[in-house]
Amino acid sequence: MLVVLEDVSKSYRTAEGPLTVLQGIDLSLDSGQSVALTGESGSGKSTLLHLVAGLDHPDHGRIIVDGQEIGGLDDKGRAALRRSTVGMVFQQFNLIPSLTVAANLAFHARLAGRFDAAWQQALTARLGLEQLLARYPEQLSGGQQQRVAIGRTLAARPKLVLADEPTGNLDEATGDAVMALMLSLVAETGSSLLMVTHSHRLAGQLDRRIHLRSGRIDQSVERPA
């Protein structure tokens, strides 16, 4: 198993008192498997993704990513695990404004020590970015920026891709095209994918769909073979 969550709970301190967001979550993700995380607004989807990324700590339970228990790692260890194993794609594209498209695409792969010119070139072509390599992020449309963000993540060949509403900022036609590309590239890379989405249609394209309700897994459905 690439990712295992055992009895994970998380609450936040708020002005109105503690708010329990996740309760007793058990979840596992195989290598190469894709899982959609659905649930209404506030059901804890982004919180769960942040915990798996090691960007926040659970109050209770264990999270194991690629054989390493995140709770046993210090900040440096979690950053190293993210760099080596995890790629993230968010609704806000989070590109580096001062770098060209080409440099943005190479950024994570270089950080991870896995820059591969041939793979980057293949990704650039598949994502239709060849004519845009010398531009800066502000000179791109939203769909183009998201394609760069996806390319940047996959250039590093992460074992695990975490995606939070990756096409939520795009119109439906652009979002669908970008998502189709992302799913086929994730499959080619052999990465596992854990993706938050509000779209049942997108969720249906992944291997499994997990629905959160009131901080618990309410439904877990495998896609029919």
Ligand SMILES: Nc1ncnc2c1ncn2[C@@H]1O[C@H](COP(=O)(O)OP(=O)(O)OP(=O)(O)O)[C@@H](O)[C@H]1O
């Ligand atoms: N840092 C925080 N401090 C306090 N409360 C928080 C914090 N982060 C999130 N929450 C609360 O936790 C709950 C779950 O938030 P989360 O972002 O995980 O939900 P979500 O399912 O991703 O929602 P959405 O679909 O709207 O993005 C919400 O009620 C939110 O207000």
